[in-house]
Amino acid sequence: MTDTTSQSGPMLAADGTPLKKSLHRAQRRQKVRALMLIAPLLLFILVTFIAPIFDMLLRSVENDIVPDTLPRTVVALQDWDNASGEAPDEETFRAFYTDFALAEEQKAHTRLGSRLNFEMSGISSVFRSTGRDVGKFDTDYYTDQFVDADEVYEDPVQWSEWMADDGVASALPQTADAYAGWVKVLNEEGDDPLDEDIPDFVYTALYHDLAAGANPPVLPSVDVSGWDDISLKEQFIDSNEDWADPDIWATIKAFSGPYTAGYFANSIDLQSTPEGFAQRDEDERIYIKLFIRTMVMSLAITGMCILLGYPIAYLLSHLPARKANLLMILVLLPFWTSLLVRTSAWKVLLQNQGVINDILVWIGIVSDDNRLALINNANGTIIAMTHILLPFMILPLFSVMKTINPSYVRAAKSMGANDWTAFWRVYFPNSVPGIGAGSILVFILSIGYYITPELVGGVDGVFISNRIAYHISSSLNWGLAAALGSILLVLVLGLYYVYDRVVGIDNVKLGG
Amino acid sequence: MAPTAADNAFVEFDRVQKSYDGETLVVKDLNLSMPRGEFLTMLGPSGSGKTTCLMMLAGFETATHGDIRIGGTSINHIPPHKRGIGMVFQNYALFPHMTVAENLAFPLEVRKLGKSEREAKVQRALDMVQMGKFGGRRPAQLSGGQQQRIALARALVFEPELVLMDEPLGALDKQLREHMQFEITRIAHNLGITTVYVTHDQTEALTMSDRVAVFDDGRIQQLAPPDELYEAPQNSFVAQFIGENNTLTGVIKSIDGGRCAVQLDSGEVIDAMPVNVSKPGERTKVSIRPERVEINKSRLSPDAHTLKAEVLEFIYMGDIFRTRLRVAGREDFIVKTRNAPDQVRLQPGTTIEIGWLPEDCRALDA
Numbered sequence: 117m118t119d120t121t122s123q124s125g126p127m128l129a130a131d132g133t134p135l136k137k138s139l140h141r142a143q144r145r146q147k148v149r150a151l152m153l154i155a156p157l158l159l160f161i162l163v164t165f166i167a168p169i170f171d172m173l174l175r176s177v178e179n180d181i182v183p184d185t186l187p188r189t190v191v192a193l194q195d196w197d198n199a200s201g202e203a204p205d206e207e208t209f210r211a212f213y214t215d216f217a218l219a220e221e222q223k224a225h226t227r228l229g230s231r232l233n234f235e236m237s238g239i240s241s242v243f244r245s246t247g248r249d250v251g252k253f254d255t256d257y258y259t260d261q262f263v264d265a266d267e268v269y270e271d272p273v274q275w276s277e278w279m280a281d282d283g284v285a286s287a288l289p290q291t292a293d294a295y296a297g298w299v300k301v302l303n304e305e306g307d308d309p310l311d312e313d314i315p316d317f318v319y320t321a322l323y324h325d326l327a328a329g330a331n332p333p334v335l336p337s338v339d340v341s342g343w344d345d346i347s348l349k350e351q352f353i354d355s356n357e358d359w360a361d362p363d364i365w366a367t368i369k370a371f372s373g374p375y376t377a378g379y380f381a382n383s384i385d386l387q388s389t390p391e392g393f394a395q396r397d398e399d400e401r402i403y404i405k406l407f408i409r410t411m412v413m414s415l416a417i418t419g420m421c422i423l424l425g426y427p428i429a430y431l432l433s434h435l436p437a438r439k440a441n442l443l444m445i446l447v448l449l450p451f452w453t454s455l456l457v458r459t460s461a462w463k464v465l466l467q468n469q470g471v472i473n474d475i476l477v478w479i480g481i482v483s484d485d486n487r488l489a490l491i492n493n494a495n496g497t498i499i500a501m502t503h504i505l506l507p508f509m510i511l512p513l514f515s516v517m518k519t520i521n522p523s524y525v526r527a528a529k530s531m532g533a534n535d536w537t538a539f540w541r542v543y544f545p546n547s548v549p550g551i552g553a554g555s556i557l558v559f560i561l562s563i564g565y566y567i568t569p570e571l572v573g574g575v576d577g578v579f580i581s582n583r584i585a586y587h588i589s590s591s592l593n594w595g596l597a598a599a600l601g602s603i604l605l606v607l608v609l610g611l612y613y614v615y616d617r618v619v620g621i622d623n624v625k626l627g628g
Numbered sequence: 629m630a631p632t633a634a635d636n637a638f639v640e641f642d643r644v645q646k647s648y649d650g651e652t653l654v655v656k657d658l659n660l661s662m663p664r665g666e667f668l669t670m671l672g673p674s675g676s677g678k679t680t681c682l683m684m685l686a687g688f689e690t691a692t693h694g695d696i697r698i699g700g701t702s703i704n705h706i707p708p709h710k711r712g713i714g715m716v717f718q719n720y721a722l723f724p725h726m727t728v729a730e731n732l733a734f735p736l737e738v739r740k741l742g743k744s745e746r747e748a749k750v751q752r753a754l755d756m757v758q759m760g761k762f763g764g765r766r767p768a769q770l771s772g773g774q775q776q777r778i779a780l781a782r783a784l785v786f787e788p789e790l791v792l793m794d795e796p797l798g799a800l801d802k803q804l805r806e807h808m809q810f811e812i813t814r815i816a817h818n819l820g821i822t823t824v825y826v827t828h829d830q831t832e833a834l835t836m837s838d839r840v841a842v843f844d845d846g847r848i849q850q851l852a853p854p855d856e857l858y859e860a861p862q863n864s865f866v867a868q869f870i871g872e873n874n875t876l877t878g879v880i881k882s883i884d885g886g887r888c889a890v891q892l893d894s895g896e897v898i899d900a901m902p903v904n905v906s907k908p909g910e911r912t913k914v915s916i917r918p919e920r921v922e923i924n925k926s927r928l929s930p931d932a933h934t935l936k937a938e939v940l941e942f943i944y945m946g947d948i949f950r951t952r953l954r955v956a957g958r959e960d961f962i963v964k965t966r967n968a969p970d971q972v973r974l975q976p977g978t979t980i981e982i983g984w985l986p987e988d989c990r991a992l993d994a
């Protein structure tokens with residue numbers, strides 16, 4: 117080779133601009149055109165695929181509801197030692213009272229209760245029962261006391277003016293905070309704070325500020341020193357004695373951050389304890405088992421599809437085009453009937469008194485009182501799903517086999533290889549990309565399958581996706597569903613990576 | 629096995645027929661016998677059954693009728709992998725998932741040769757086709773010509789006595805093709821192997837072969853060495869197919885020993901050599917090679933028949949001149965003359981007289 121770029125510096129186009137630049141300019145139009153062509157699909161995928169996946173990933177760690185609903189409690193709980201074995205102090209209960217009363221105004225306490233119930237069962241009912249009581253706490257005593265002391269304390273307009281005063285706000289931090297929270301809730305609900313009665317918890321906060329020695333300007337002075345001190349801790353425990361249980365508080369504290377690993381921990385059978393995450397009891401571990409079962413059974417289904425699909429694809433690819441097309445229609449026939457119909461058909465065939473068992477008994481292979489359990493267990497899932505997914509194996513195998521030049525096998529034979537050697541050493545390696553493509557399709561489809569296992573899987577034939585569906589539609593634990601889904605996604609990507617390493621992803625062909 | 633008719637025959641086709649669909653015969657009565665070490669080419673238009681013959685010999689197709697023998701033994705019932713025939717396919721059929729060296733080692737492996745022996749043979753075969761350094765490459769990383777060499781080396785590495793090649797150079801460009809033609813014949817002759825070579829390219833057939841079998845319509849039309857094929861075609865198909873050829877049609881007027889007179893459709897009478905015509909009144913196609921036409925009347929014998937010809941076109945082709953004439957009502961009559969200092973360049977529009985030696989003008993079947 118001689119050096120053709122003997123000139124120094126960049127190559128120049130005919131008009132003197134650097135060649136790279138003019139090439140770039142020439143290609144820009146094409147690039148814009150290409151972008152415009154894919155734009156609709158890109159948008160579609162972004163909206164319907166990427167965004168939901170992102171949302172799902174986010175949901176699996178999102179925990180806004182606790183810090184958003186209980187902001188004051190979360191701060192107060194920071195100083196509480198959850199290993200102390202006791203419920204938090206009065207101070208924390210005061211913060212909790214304000215939070216809870218505000219939450220109750222918006223009915224947010226039930227949502228929070230449901231959320232925390234995922235971490236500790238029973239919490240939800242505690243939240244709901246106290247939600248009914250919180251408006252009837254004895255704290256109306258403070259309201260009466262202030263109004264008795266000066267009528268003006270009843271006037272929401274006055275309150276609004278006081279709280280607008282910087283001096284007041286800084287002198288009465290708890291009051292200002294509670295009032296601001298209340299105003300915010302009212303505004304969100306479209307009510308006018310100037311028309312509504314000031315709630316008990318604001319008076320309670322005012323009492324606590326004043327009792328702590330605050331000396332606010334503007335407000336009519338009230339001497340609170342002789343007043344009863346109502347313990348909010350007792351109020352809560354009176355409402356529901358579980359508030360004395362430190363475990364509730366440990367749970368709230370553990371899930372007080374805006375993000376949580378709790379859903380993921382749950383997904384791999386861990387639970388939160390005061391000492392951090394620990395494995396669940398033996399009989400409560402379900403998810404890891406389900407993940408493993410999903411993988412193993414998907415592999416089994418993939419293996420079955422290879423075993424059953426390879427000879428079919430081989431036959432099809434060696435038939436004349438007309439016959440092959442006819443048979444191909446038969447292969448695709450399952451797609452013509454609804455998935456539900458097919459799955460239900462399997463129920464009829466496979467059940468204990470079903471066609472297959474009847475035939476086996478009739479032939480005498482199995483005895484009548486020893487009929488095979490072919491459905492409502494893992495067998496049923498594997499049989500039905502192999503049937504449903506088989507075309508996804510046959511199609512790529514067929515199109516890859518079609519491209520294997522018949523002269524390869526002939527060449528091998530002419531060189532002295534017998535039929536088996538020619539197949540195994542020459543034909544088979546060239547069909548591996550089809551096996552790869554088919555396996556990836558079948559495996560990924562089966563890993564996420566849910567209708568068929570639901571219908572024919574019984575108890576030990578269900579997949580992780582059935583659990584995900586359950587959490588999405590029944591238990592409404594979307595965070596856990598999202599975490600399970602994310603783990604599944606990572607597992608699939610991990611397998612994909614391993615596959616790429618072992619077989620090579622460019623070794624996957626769908627034909628051509 | 630009883631000795632066969634041709635005792636020195638190595639490969640024999642004995643009245644072989646082949647039909648794929650049970651309705652039409654693709655090969656209709658093929659008889660062929662090749663001595664050991666011969667380079668024989670099957671030449672014919674596409675669809676004439678060449679590949680079919682090769683595949684029957686290799687064992688990938690079974691003859692519908694007749695006997696194929698190698699070394700006197702009928703091979704009709706021997707499976708392909710036991711025939712020990714090397715093959716080069718048109719698309720080379722190099723295994724894409726193996727390196728070049730693995731491709732070459734394959735036939736040795738299935739023969740259970742030891743590793744060191746295998747490697748030595750592979751290297752020798754690669755060196756033979758001047759590809760010694762390419763053992764580690766994948767076929768996809770080679771150019772067409774290189775793949776071709778590897779395919780050749782692979783067909784030869786297990787030292788078969790018989791090698792079949794089906795249009796092995798079809799995919800190469802002209803220059804490479806010519807070079808490989810030379811290489812293949814050199815190697816085949818050096819190794820002394822018997823070769824059946826299939827091509828539809830007559831130049832290739834003529835330059836490479838000891839003998840050429842011209843195929844058409846499922847039959848061998850003529851089996852002869854290249855020079856004989858070109859100079860003495862036995863029928864009008866061969867005359868047309870091999871080389872350039874001027875054809876005039878007419879009727880035999882008289883036959884006398886090695887000479888006949890042919891009355892052309894346009895009325896003129898010419899002298900010709902009867903090849904496969906037998907009696908007066910028969911229609912015939914006479915065939916004259918463009919380079920055997922004489923345009924200089926003084927070089928013809930005085931009693932020779934001549935024809936009037938009008939010059940239509942003169943094409944300068946470097947080494948030769950190619951002149952198109954109107955002769956006996958046809959406008960595709962070509963004359964080729966050597967570009968020599970004394971050669972006349974015929975001017976279009978002029979009229980000349982042309983003639984030829986009667987033995988260069990062959991009266992063939994119509």
Ligand SMILES: Nc1ncnc2c1ncn2[C@@H]1O[C@H](COP(=O)(O)OP(=O)(O)O)[C@@H](O)[C@H]1O
Binds near residue numbers: 654672674677680681
């Ligand atoms: N496998 C086959 N099945 C049916 N017909 C075939 C097959 N192979 C070749 N033929 C037919 O046989 C004839 C001869 O084909 P072939 O031997 O390939 O010719 P060639 O190699 O001279 O071009 C063609 O008409 C072709 O259509």
Ligand SMILES: [Mg+2]
Binds near residue numbers: 679794
């Ligand atoms: Mg052919």
